[in-house]
Amino acid sequence: MDKHVYKLRPSDYWKIGEHESWFSDMAAEGLHLKKIGVLFAKFAKGEPKDMNYRIELTSKRYISSEQKQFYQENGWDYVAKYGMYHIFASPVKVNAPELHTDPAEQAYTLTELDKKLKSNAITSVVAAIFLTGMLGANLFLDGTPFLQLIDGGLLHLNLISLFLIFATYQTIIGAKSIHTLKKDLAAGKSIDHRAKWSKNSKRRTIISLLFTILLLFSSIVPFYKLVQDTTETLPESTPSLPIVRLAEIENNPNLLRQEPEYFGGDDVDWANRLSISWDPLAPVQYETDENGYVPGEQWADQSGEYSPSLSTEYYQLQFSFLAEPLLNDLRKRNHYPGRGIKLVHSENKSFDTFYAYEEQESKEVYASIGNVVVYVRYHGFAKIEDIIIKMEEKVTLMEL
Amino acid sequence: MAYTGGPMTEAMYYVLLALMRPNHGYQLMQSISEVSRGRISMGPGTLYGVLSRMEKDRLISLAENDGRRKIYQITPVGEKALRQEYVRLQALIEDSHILEEGNNHG
Numbered sequence: 001m002d003k004h005v006y007k008l009r010p011s012d013y014w015k016i017g018e019h020e021s022w023f024s025d026m027a028a029e030g031l032h033l034k035k036i037g038v039l040f041a042k043f044a045k046g047e048p049k050d051m052n053y054r055i056e057l058t059s060k061r062y063i064s065s066e067q068k069q070f071y072q073e074n075g076w077d078y079v080a081k082y083g084m085y086h087i088f089a090s091p092v093k094v095n096a097p098e099l100h101t102d103p104a105e106q107a108y109t110l111t112e113l114d115k116k117l118k119s120n121a122i123t124s125v126v127a128a129i130f131l132t133g134m135l136g137a138n139l140f141l142d143g144t145p146f147l148q149l150i151d152g153g154l155l156h157l158n159l160i161s162l163f164l165i166f167a168t169y170q171t172i173i174g175a176k177s178i179h180t181l182k183k184d185l186a187a188g189k190s191i192d193h194r195a196k197w198s199k200n201s202k203r204r205t206i207i208s209l210l211f212t213i214l215l216l217f218s219s220i221v222p223f224y225k226l227v228q229d230t231t232e233t234l235p236e237s238t239p240s241l242p243i244v245r246l247a248e249i250e251n252n253p254n255l256l257r258q259e260p261e262y263f264g265g266d267d268v269d270w271a272n273r274l275s276i277s278w279d280p281l282a283p284v285q286y287e288t289d290e291n292g293y294v295p296g297e298q299w300a301d302q303s304g305e306y307s308p309s310l311s312t313e314y315y316q317l318q319f320s321f322l323a324e325p326l327l328n329d330l331r332k333r334n335h336y337p338g339r340g341i342k343l344v345h346s347e348n349k350s351f352d353t354f355y356a357y358e359e360q361e362s363k364e365v366y367a368s369i370g371n372v373v374v375y376v377r378y379h380g381f382a383k384i385e386d387i388i389i390k391m392e393e394k395v396t397l398m399e400l
Numbered sequence: 401m402a403y404t405g406g407p408m409t410e411a412m413y414y415v416l417l418a419l420m421r422p423n424h425g426y427q428l429m430q431s432i433s434e435v436s437r438g439r440i441s442m443g444p445g446t447l448y449g450v451l452s453r454m455e456k457d458r459l460i461s462l463a464e465n466d467g468r469r470k471i472y473q474i475t476p477v478g479e480k481a482l483r484q485e486y487v488r489l490q491a492l493i494e495d496s497h498i499l500e501e502g503n504n505h506g
Contacts, residue, residue, distance in 0.1 A: 056445065066470075067448055070425055074444040097429075099445030102411040109449040 003045040005031055010197055011208040013085060014177040017195030020053045027051035036082045039212060050092035054099050058084050059112035084113060107185035114182050117175035128168040132161045146322060147329035150282045150315060156221035163215045221280060228278035233269040234288055242397035244390040246290040246310040249382040258291040284316035284399060308380025316399050320371035327353055327368045330375045344384060350392040358384050367391060372398045403457045408485050411450045414440055416482040422463040422473040
């Protein structure tokens, strides 16, 4: 049985001469080309042989059997194809006639392919602009790109758009190279079948490989998120969670949990819930809502039974440099003009960045330390200082 | 790219010349070598490209196709183009008499 070896192929598929030369060099080492794909070429291990390889370009994805047969009669065997690139091989000792003896004529064979690649490149550019524009709009439209990236889970989509830009760039370079090749041939300059392939090839191949890994990673992220992200009813007591609890700041033995008005299909009390999410940029994220009431106690304006609420967003980021931009985006998202909420503290010794806002019963605190960002929103009678003290206590529970 | 007159490539000229007698691919390569007195050995890729292109441009046509071998022949359009090119080449030679004079005086 033949033993097979896979090798990373040179990534610039349009470099005809370099590929031909690469295949010949491999054959001289006893590796005979069998198949070629996007990233790898498959070789059969055998005796070292002096082989010539030639790549024939067609404007369609197939080559006629008549052409294959004609070449075979002249000593050239069909070996493999990659898209519109068809590879023929002939042992040097057979002394087969050179396939193309007239570069100007060969240029004509590239006319259709040249046109096709040009229109492909234009289509790719338009599609890339459109898609990247759309993704960019999602990211930047409300001026909170970091929040969208981390909370909105847009990272993988933007990585895909990065890959799209890379692929478009490759398409443009490919089309341009074939156009140049056609012009060179028309001017009588033939293809150098022994062009050096090793020089920049490895670097370019590694770049292609990295982009492919990036694409694979980006495709897995949404599925992984789906498995990781959960929402459950917030337990009455959670000593291990680094979040402030309503009972801790209300400090009122009569405080009761709101009776659930709405259960999701999964039996979760959405008024008292804990959501845990994962994102490559923020591997641990908690979002909680807590709602309580004190029987017999009224709001100050007598508008009804006193019912305080507390919501938390907690982000443990992959990189601490993201903490401040995320915190600023959170502030931007929650501070629309005209709400009248006022800044009461802008620093705190327990945190790197700190902002506390207050307007009567509404209180908001934004804090970051190391790679952790916390946002707390409270509505009730407790003082903002009480919330801050509790937040300072929770720092020790944070996974910094 | 359709042929619209003007200078032909060497390959086109010799294939048309060789097809003044109907012939098939493999033998054509030998005929071209003979017609050009060994000066030109045309590669199978070049020949295949020229044949496909000239058939599309109706300069040549299939005389016979038994499924295994395609026999090509020159068409009246092809012959006219070939003769025009011949006249053009002849004019080129005539215009080059200055070189011969140069040799005589040199």
